[in-house]
Amino acid sequence: MANVLAVTEQRDGALRKTSHEVVWAARQLADAMGGTVDALVLGAPGVDAAGAKLGEVGADRVLVAEDASFGRYSPCGYAGTAAAVAKAGGYGAVLVAATAAGKDLAPRIAARLAAPLGTDVTGVAFAGGKVTATRPVYAGKAVQQLRFDAPLAVVSVRPNTFAPGSAAKAGAPSKVPAVAQARVVVREVKAAGKGKLDVAEASVVVSGGRGLKGPEHFALVESLAKALGAAVGASRAVVDAGWRPHAEQVGQTGKTVSPQLYVAVGISGAIQHLAGMRTAKVIVAINKDKDAPIFQVADYGIVGDLFEIVPRLTEEIAKAKAG
Amino acid sequence: MKIAVCVKRVPDTETRIRIGGDGASIDEAGVKFIVNPYDEFAIEEALQRREKAGGGEVVVVALGPDAAQETIRSALAMGADRGVLLKTDRIPADALAVAQALAAELKDGGYDLVLFGKMAVDDYNHGVGPMVAELLGLPCVTAISKLELDGGKGVAEREIEGGVEVAEFALPAVLTAEKGLNTPRYPALKGIMAAKKKPIEVKPAALGEARVAVTGLALPPDRKAGRIVGEGPDAVTELVRLLRTEAKVL
Amino acid sequence: MAPRYEGVDFYDVGALLSEEERAVQDTVRQWVDERLMPVINQRYLEGRFPLELVPQMAELGLFGANLPEAYGCAGLNNVAYGLIMQELERGDSGVRSFASVQGALVMYPIHAFGSEEQRTRWLPKMAAGEVIGCFGLTEPDYGSNPGGMITTAKETKDGWVINGAKMWITNGSTANVAIIWAKTGALDDPGGIRGFIVPTDTPGFSAKDQKGKLSLRASDTSELVLQDVKVGKNALLPGSRGLKSPLSCLTQARYGIAWGALGAAMGCYDEALRYAKQRVMFGKPIAAFQLQQQRLAEMLTEITKAQLLVLQLGRLKDRGKATPQQVSLAKRNNVDMACDVAREARRLLGANGILAEYTAMRHLANLESVYTYEGTHDMHTLILGEAVTGISAFE
Numbered sequence: 001m002a003n004v005l006a007v008t009e010q011r012d013g014a015l016r017k018t019s020h021e022v023v024w025a026a027r028q029l030a031d032a033m034g035g036t037v038d039a040l041v042l043g044a045p046g047v048d049a050a051g052a053k054l055g056e057v058g059a060d061r062v063l064v065a066e067d068a069s070f071g072r073y074s075p076c077g078y079a080g081t082a083a084a085v086a087k088a089g090g091y092g093a094v095l096v097a098a099t100a101a102g103k104d105l106a107p108r109i110a111a112r113l114a115a116p117l118g119t120d121v122t123g124v125a126f127a128g129g130k131v132t133a134t135r136p137v138y139a140g141k142a143v144q145q146l147r148f149d150a151p152l153a154v155v156s157v158r159p160n161t162f163a164p165g166s167a168a169k170a171g172a173p174s175k176v177p178a179v180a181q182a183r184v185v186v187r188e189v190k191a192a193g194k195g196k197l198d199v200a201e202a203s204v205v206v207s208g209g210r211g212l213k214g215p216e217h218f219a220l221v222e223s224l225a226k227a228l229g230a231a232v233g234a235s236r237a238v239v240d241a242g243w244r245p246h247a248e249q250v251g252q253t254g255k256t257v258s259p260q261l262y263v264a265v266g267i268s269g270a271i272q273h274l275a276g277m278r279t280a281k282v283i284v285a286i287n288k289d290k291d292a293p294i295f296q297v298a299d300y301g302i303v304g305d306l307f308e309i310v311p312r313l314t315e316e317i318a319k320a321k322a323g
Numbered sequence: 324m325k326i327a328v329c330v331k332r333v334p335d336t337e338t339r340i341r342i343g344g345d346g347a348s349i350d351e352a353g354v355k356f357i358v359n360p361y362d363e364f365a366i367e368e369a370l371q372r373r374e375k376a377g378g379g380e381v382v383v384v385a386l387g388p389d390a391a392q393e394t395i396r397s398a399l400a401m402g403a404d405r406g407v408l409l410k411t412d413r414i415p416a417d418a419l420a421v422a423q424a425l426a427a428e429l430k431d432g433g434y435d436l437v438l439f440g441k442m443a444v445d446d447y448n449h450g451v452g453p454m455v456a457e458l459l460g461l462p463c464v465t466a467i468s469k470l471e472l473d474g475g476k477g478v479a480e481r482e483i484e485g486g487v488e489v490a491e492f493a494l495p496a497v498l499t500a501e502k503g504l505n506t507p508r509y510p511a512l513k514g515i516m517a518a519k520k521k522p523i524e525v526k527p528a529a530l531g532e533a534r535v536a537v538t539g540l541a542l543p544p545d546r547k548a549g550r551i552v553g554e555g556p557d558a559v560t561e562l563v564r565l566l567r568t569e570a571k572v573l
Numbered sequence: 574m575a576p577r578y579e580g581v582d583f584y585d586v587g588a589l590l591s592e593e594e595r596a597v598q599d600t601v602r603q604w605v606d607e608r609l610m611p612v613i614n615q616r617y618l619e620g621r622f623p624l625e626l627v628p629q630m631a632e633l634g635l636f637g638a639n640l641p642e643a644y645g646c647a648g649l650n651n652v653a654y655g656l657i658m659q660e661l662e663r664g665d666s667g668v669r670s671f672a673s674v675q676g677a678l679v680m681y682p683i684h685a686f687g688s689e690e691q692r693t694r695w696l697p698k699m700a701a702g703e704v705i706g707c708f709g710l711t712e713p714d715y716g717s718n719p720g721g722m723i724t725t726a727k728e729t730k731d732g733w734v735i736n737g738a739k740m741w742i743t744n745g746s747t748a749n750v751a752i753i754w755a756k757t758g759a760l761d762d763p764g765g766i767r768g769f770i771v772p773t774d775t776p777g778f779s780a781k782d783q784k785g786k787l788s789l790r791a792s793d794t795s796e797l798v799l800q801d802v803k804v805g806k807n808a809l810l811p812g813s814r815g816l817k818s819p820l821s822c823l824t825q826a827r828y829g830i831a832w833g834a835l836g837a838a839m840g841c842y843d844e845a846l847r848y849a850k851q852r853v854m855f856g857k858p859i860a861a862f863q864l865q866q867q868r869l870a871e872m873l874t875e876i877t878k879a880q881l882l883v884l885q886l887g888r889l890k891d892r893g894k895a896t897p898q899q900v901s902l903a904k905r906n907n908v909d910m911a912c913d914v915a916r917e918a919r920r921l922l923g924a925n926g927i928l929a930e931y932t933a934m935r936h937l938a939n940l941e942s943v944y945t946y947e948g949t950h951d952m953h954t955l956i957l958g959e960a961v962t963g964i965s966a967f968e
Contacts, residue, residue, distance in 0.1 A: 016484075072488075073483075073488065075453075075463065075464075076462075079457070099483075099484060100466065100481070100482065100483040100484060100488075101483065103449045103465070103466075104449075104453060104465045104466070106450075107418065107448075107449065107450040107451075107452075107453040107454045107457075108453050108454070108456075108457050108463075110418075110419060110450070110454065111419060111422065111453070111454040111457035111458060112457060114419070115419075116417055116419065116534040116535045117417075117418050117419065117448070117450050117454075117535070118535070119418075119447065119448045119449050119450060120447060120449070132538070135447075136447070136543065137445060137446055137447055137540075138334070138336060138340050138349065138444075138445055139336040139444060140543065141336070141339075141340040141542070141543070142340050142342070142349070142540050142541065142542060142543065143540070143541050143542070143543050144537055144539070144540050145537070145538045145539035145540070145541075146416065146535055146536065146537060146538065147535075147536045147538045148534060148535060148536075149534040149535070149536060150534045183461070183462035183463075183492060183493075184462045184463065184464055184490050184491070184492045185490065185491045185492070186488050186489065186490045187489055187490070187491050188488075188489045189483070189486050189487070189488050189489070190480075190486055190487040190489065191485060191486045192485050192486045192487070196485060197485075198484035198485050200484065201484055204572075246468070246482070246502060246503045247482050252336060252444065253360060253361075253502050254502075260572050261566070261570075261572040261573075270576075271336075271337065271576065272336070272337075275336070278543070278546070279543075281570075281572065282566070282570045282572050283546075283549070284562065284566070290551065291851060291853070295549070295551065297546055297549070298549045299546070299547070299549040299550075299570065300549055300550065300551075300552050300562055300565055300566070300570070301549060301550070301551045301552060302551070302552055302553060302554065302555070302558045302559065302562060303551055303553075303554045303555075304554050304555035304556065304558070305555070308555065308556045309555065309556050309558075309559060312556040312559045313559045313562070313563070316559055316560060316563045317563060317573070320563055320567060320573060321573070337576055337577055355579075393592065396592065396596070397596070400596060509600055509603065509604055509632075509633055510596070510600055511632060511633055511634045511647070512597055512600065512601075512633055512634035512635070512638055512647040512649060512653070512657070513634045513642065513646075513647045513648065515593050515596045515597055515600065516593060516647065516648060516649065518593075518596075519593060
């Protein structure tokens with residue numbers, strides 16, 4: 001029997017969506033291990049309020065570490081604090097969401113605990129007394145099964161993969177010591193465009209490629225994204241051409257996304273792009289070339305002129321959502 | 324300025340992946356190996372920093388089989404000064420085991436900067452760089468897209484969801500590179516010839532205990548075949564209907 | 574985006590190359606993919622050489638790559654030089670022509686026939702792409718018979734006065750400097766031909782672009798007119814003596830062209846193969862039809878033969894043993910087979926093959942120039958005929 005520590009992530013004092021996913025994943029694992037789930041919340045004084053609802057997704061306890069230096073991500077402070085909690089607590093696993101911060105944090109925790117690490121996993125389980133994990137590798141062309149041969153494993157879980165259900169637990173709050181450390185100080189966060197959804201975390205993504213013929217036509221993609229409440233993504237070609245920022249790039253040298261719905265507009269479907277989105281639940285492709293490789297992974301496709309199809313799709317989606 | 328760059332020899336992901344006989348690794352027959360693309364940004368950054376500092380040394384360190392000497396050679400061709408190969412036939416899946424070997428090599432090198440690519444395109448672990456930093460007790464910023472150095476201090480930017488984090492640290496430091504940090508140079512043909520004469524020291528890798536076992540590697544399940552709903556804007560209505568009623572994503 | 578071009582190597586010729594030679598091939602191949610391919614169609618259609626790429630080519634070390642490092646060059650062996658030409662011409666023959674002229678026809682004669690002062694003055698700047706050169710041998714009425722040229726250089730108290738006209742000069746309008754071959758003695762004496770370094774801004778020197786080309790469109794092809802062009806004594810290439818001097822430059826260029834044509838053929842074959850595997854007709858890819866497989870098999874066979882041919886030629890050249898006749902054989906064979914490969918590739922591509930979007934027809938058009946220049950196919954036939962029979966059949 002061992003417990004699971006789920007490290008959550010807050011921004012401006014509120015928990016990010018992925019925190020619920022990681023606690024839920026921890027709940028599944030803890031149930032398999034016959035243990036409890038502690039959710040760790042790190043932030044500036046007053047952040048304890050953020051963790052109030054974590055019981056609903058399965059946290060038995062909510063451990064809060066507050067420090068003035070924890071308002072923004074503090075790599076060594078968070079890592080040191082989490083490691084100290086993990087050492088004290090009889091845990092079999094420490095889970096972190098594989099967000100930008102999480103991918104930075106998990107290896108640090110693993111190093112401090114001298115524990116094995118599994119990164120950006122799509123499945124985590126307990127078999128034969130050991131924590132196991134499933135994860136995509138080689139640009140999504142293969143799936144790896146891992147087994148961790150140690151009493152404690154550190155695992156980061158892919159966002160948008162462990163959709164939280166409900167598992168009412170106590171979520172009892174408790175304070176733990178914050179171990180501040182300032183080898184690296186995040187002195188500011190420059191916000192991107194207001195309200196811009198991040199492509200790696202959105203549940204719907206609309207991506208545009210070279211078929212749009214020019215940066216000015218991306219307005220079509222943005223309108224469709226707005227109608228769907230989606231994030232805007234881009235193929236490598238249009239990012240390299242300077243039409244869209246790298247943060248929107250989906251693919252092997254960009255972001256890997258697993259949304260519920262992925263709409264590829266004017267994207268041919270090169271292997272590098274598919275690597276980044278092939279695990280989406282539903283893929284829709286719009287392209288004028290019926291032989292484009294994207295149609296081989298798409299669940300639904302429309303062949304034709306995107307300049308006619310996309311506005312019509314935007315219109316009908318807006319109607320469907322309103323009606 | 325003394326800079327170490329850690330590089331990895333990885334399969335070119337354009338190649339088709341075939342699962343090897345052991346069911347836990349890829350079949351390497353016919354696979355082309357390249358410098359991990361993210362490491363190229365690290366190599367380029369090291370070369371630019373050495374140039375800006377008006378001199379210094381760029382040392383390339385790789386952990387891997389003998390063939391990884393070619394990977395080091397590519398970095399030398401770009402302009403690095405010398406290389407070190409920590410030799411091991413099989414690279415463990417345990418990032419910490421790798422980090423321990425690298426940290427042991429880097430510890431007494433007197434490096435101002437230790438640079439990595441943010442991740443390797445075969446295992447996608449994002450692990451070794453920050454782990455080496457922890458083992459060496461050095462500041463570390465990962466996935467940096469911009470770097471400024473001023474005397475013994477640095478400021479780096481990294482993309483996070485919805486924005487850019489600006490982080491400050493003191494040197495010596497460990498940094499891992501994201502695409503866009505710089506534009507890696509092509510090795511000048513002169514550089515390719517010069518690389519032949521630059522030294523590569525080969526020593527056995529002092530790997531830590533590997534506690535991550537790969538118990539299986541398989542091709543991903545095929546997606547169920549999709550269909551073309553129709554042609555042109557008239558197919559939109561049917562698409563929306565299917566997304567609503569069949570796929571249930573609207 | 575198509576999967577990356579990986580070359581053509583049916584007989585594992587890669588294993589016969591050194592690690593450095595492979596690295597050179599890979600680097601130029603990658604540069605062509607990333608920097609040349611995105612712009613070449615546009616430039617070809619516009620009829621403009623992509624001059625903006627010259628600094629990058631220089632930085633890579635593509636100019637005079639087989640000349641010594643002491644002069645700012647890459648100091649590569651001849652196989653590596655050939656591989657550069659192979660990969661450049663897979664991109665475009667006009668761009669490879671620029672590099673051939675700069676390296677083999679301008680830098681080479683300065684290195685081979687120039688004084689040390691001339692070498693140190695010009696070669697590093699040419700390697701750096703800061704000074705662009707052209708080679709003025711061919712004249713409007715003297716192509717295959719360069720010995721008949723009528724451009725003259727008369728010695729004066731202070732130097733030379735050059736009069737004449739040259740035609741079909743690659744880089745003619747772009748060049749800062751022209752290597753002009755002129756007769757210093759009697760007009761019927763080719764033994765008096767000598768080479769001169771003439772800055773193109775010298776009064777009396779003019780160049781004019783030859784418009785209306787349907788081949789080598791991404792290349793500057795110009796007429797040169799020299800009207801009482803006065804140059805100093807130090808313009809003469811002191812080691813140049815007779816027709817054999819410019820001909821030895823041509824031998825250098827022809828060697829690179831034999832490799833270049835191979836590259837063009839490889840590019841055409843690769844494009845045709847990919848197209849055949851994905852173009853569906855009558856319910857299956859056209860690669861399933863016997864006639865298309867025959868096309869591909871023929872192309873592959875000719876490419877493989879040509880590849881082994883130039884590799885051995887390169888090794889001979891590196892040992893100092895390659896003869897001009899051996900170079901003729903390779904140029905003649907490889908260009909001829911590349912013309913055939915390009916044509917057959919164009920045909921396999923069907924209607925799509927006439928679009929600039931596909932490379933076959935651009936290569937096909939370019940290769941016609943490559944067939945004709947640097948010694949026409951027929952001239953090389955006679956060179957070989959004379960070499961083996963001992964009997965000249967030129968006149």
